[in-house]
Amino acid sequence: MHIRAKLAIMSGAINEKSRAQHAARVATVQKALREWNDEGRKTKLCTARPGWLAMSLRTGRYKKTMTGIPTHKLGNVISINEEKRTVFVEPNVTMGQITATLMPLGWTLPVLPELDDLTVGGLVCGVGIESSSHKHGLFQHCCKGFELVLASGEVVSCSADNNPELFKAVPWSHGTLGFLVGAELDIVPAKPYVRLEYVPLFDRKTAVETCLESYKNTDLDFIETLIYSRDEMVLMKGAMVDKPEPGKVNAIGTWYKPWFFTHVRSYLEKKKPGVEYIPLRDYYHRHTKSLFWELQDIITFGNDLWFRVLFGWMMPPNHSILKRTQTEELRKLYEDHHVVQDMLVPGSKLQECLDVQDREFGCYPLWLCPMRIFPEDAGFIKPAKNGEEMFIDLGIYGNPSNKDFKPQVNLRNVENYVRSVEGFQMLYADMLQSREEFEEMFDHKLYRKMRKELGCEGAFPEVYDKVCKAARW
Numbered sequence: 001m002h003i004r005a006k007l008a009i010m011s012g013a014i015n016e017k018s019r020a021q022h023a024a025r026v027a028t029v030q031k032a033l034r035e036w037n038d039e040g041r042k043t044k045l046c047t048a049r050p051g052w053l054a055m056s057l058r059t060g061r062y063k064k065t066m067t068g069i070p071t072h073k074l075g076n077v078i079s080i081n082e083e084k085r086t087v088f089v090e091p092n093v094t095m096g097q098i099t100a101t102l103m104p105l106g107w108t109l110p111v112l113p114e115l116d117d118l119t120v121g122g123l124v125c126g127v128g129i130e131s132s133s134h135k136h137g138l139f140q141h142c143c144k145g146f147e148l149v150l151a152s153g154e155v156v157s158c159s160a161d162n163n164p165e166l167f168k169a170v171p172w173s174h175g176t177l178g179f180l181v182g183a184e185l186d187i188v189p190a191k192p193y194v195r196l197e198y199v200p201l202f203d204r205k206t207a208v209e210t211c212l213e214s215y216k217n218t219d220l221d222f223i224e225t226l227i228y229s230r231d232e233m234v235l236m237k238g239a240m241v242d243k244p245e246p247g248k249v250n251a252i253g254t255w256y257k258p259w260f261f262t263h264v265r266s267y268l269e270k271k272k273p274g275v276e277y278i279p280l281r282d283y284y285h286r287h288t289k290s291l292f293w294e295l296q297d298i299i300t301f302g303n304d305l306w307f308r309v310l311f312g313w314m315m316p317p318n319h320s321i322l323k324r325t326q327t328e329e330l331r332k333l334y335e336d337h338h339v340v341q342d343m344l345v346p347g348s349k350l351q352e353c354l355d356v357q358d359r360e361f362g363c364y365p366l367w368l369c370p371m372r373i374f375p376e377d378a379g380f381i382k383p384a385k386n387g388e389e390m391f392i393d394l395g396i397y398g399n400p401s402n403k404d405f406k407p408q409v410n411l412r413n414v415e416n417y418v419r420s421v422e423g424f425q426m427l428y429a430d431m432l433q434s435r436e437e438f439e440e441m442f443d444h445k446l447y448r449k450m451r452k453e454l455g456c457e458g459a460f461p462e463v464y465d466k467v468c469k470a471a472r473w
């Protein structure tokens with residue numbers, strides 16, 4: 001089957017047919033926009049993808065008041081160009097779909113964010129990061145081109161050579177310049193296994209130095225750190241390989257296997273490094289089964305052996321079902337007593353940033369994922385003034401141990417700190433900054449220029465108006 005699929009793709013037969021089907025689906029987006037124009041542009045626009053499907057704790061209030069454009073009906077992989085090493089996909093294609101489609105053909109994405117349900121549209125118009133970002137940058141840096149439908153209904157394409165300003169302005173724009181209907185993404189050869197080296201580290205200062213040094217190693221395909229307490233962390237260094245060493249394969253994605261973060265923690269208990277060979281797809285989706293470590297607060301016995309053996313195949317509960325069935329009380333509980341945040345800070349500030357995290361939240365475990373911000377790619381994000389390219393995503397997910405935790409105080413303090421070190425906040429999470437503070441964190445120059453040129457005012461809200469606290473519940 002895979003060989004036949006490959007032959008058909010190479011002959012172009014599938015590519016041509018699906019391109020025609022894609023054009024028909026784009027026409028439905030254009031039609032919706034024409035109707036909105038004909039009806040006198042009564043409200044602003046957003047996508048019609050229901051808010052509870054979004055990979056965020058929150059749901060946009062604006063979904064109820066704005067006109068929804070049905071981009072979420074576009075969910076197919078359209079064509080693969082093995083010579084050019086690209087794949088053309090529609091915006092509602094998910095990361096799970098991408099690995100299932102590309103890997104049997106021997107390809108993968110350079111940056112493949114790890115939760116199965118993340119969509120290309122959300123990662124392009126928001127931001128995407130993964131443990132290969134120390135080498136390849138953000139999801140946006142692995143995109144060759146975008147196809148958009150503007151508020152007027154016109155279809156435009158952009159890439160580094162064609163319409164380069166629009167190309168730079170789309171990432172982080174949250175659907176406020178136009179509707180993404182297609183994206184051409186880089187692909188790279190996939191190997192069947194990841195050789196993963198686990199390195200337990202015990203003293204914060206030296207551990208952070210060791211991590212920062214390793215993050216520079218672009219010979220590694222993957223690198224990340226999980227931090228379990230002030231002075232306990234495990235650095236993981238991964239490289240794609242063709243063949244595993246006998247007896248060292250660990251298919252961590254199998255339903256009865258322990259949650260990945262608990263498996264990683266076992267290296268702290270053993271107090272010595274180790275090497276395993278993990279099937280590539282299992283590696284990519286290693287944090288999916290336990291939603292990082294969020295599932296331990298939802299199904300407290302979810303990692304017990306009996307549960308894994310009997311019900312592990314059902315995990316994780318779909319985040320959108322959890323959102324859809326969330327009561328107001330539970331929502332409030334999460335809002336007041338739970339942190340889900342990703343702060344992108346310059347590497348040189350990591351030590352300090354961990355201290356700020358301890359003081360304001362005191363959440364553990366933490367996720368460290370290094371990433372590059374290249375000066376030439378800057379758009380909504382500004383490169384560091386001192387030329388530093390290595391940033392670290394500090395992922396904070398869990399219940400704060402700070403007994404006096406108040407989001408309005410402690411999250412605000414962390415946001416202020418991140419802004420003061422020229423860092424960035426990922427915008428899928430609660431964002432409490434004022435409009436002025438937000439404009440200090442993110443560069444609005446190119447964005448505003450594009451909004452003017454494309455006639456976005458009156459058609460789309462600004463990013464701030466989609467991501468601030470008042471816009472979501």
Ligand SMILES: NC(=O)C1=CN([C@@H]2O[C@H](COP(=O)(O)OP(=O)(O)OC[C@H]3O[C@@H](n4cnc5c(N)ncnc54)[C@H](OP(=O)(O)O)[C@@H]3O)[C@@H](O)[C@H]2O)C=CC1
Pocket residue numbers: 045046047048049053054055056060071091113114115117118119120121122123125126127128129130174175176178179180181426427428466
């Ligand atoms: N590893 C990672 O990188 C992770 C990233 N995330 C975050 O989750 C989000 C992605 O989640 P996902 O559920 O896929 O996406 P979302 O539905 O959350 O969309 C994110 C933003 O992109 C806009 N958008 C999505 N598709 C389109 C489109 N076709 N055209 C125009 N605008 C669009 C949405 O607009 P609208 O609100 O109008 O629908 C929204 O503002 C990103 O913001 C990402 O940063 C979360 C977890 C992990």
Ligand SMILES: C=C(/C=C/[C@@H](C)[C@H]1CC[C@H]2C3=CC=C4C[C@@H](O)CC[C@]4(C)[C@H]3CC[C@]12C)C(C)C
Pocket residue numbers: 055056057058129291292294319322323326340342393395397426
């Ligand atoms: C951004 C990153 C990772 C983020 C994840 C840890 C969170 C992204 C979306 C979060 C969730 C969405 C909805 C939920 C429903 C609630 O009832 C329970 C919590 C949750 C499952 C919540 C949990 C955390 C997320 C999965 C990195 C990788 C850049």
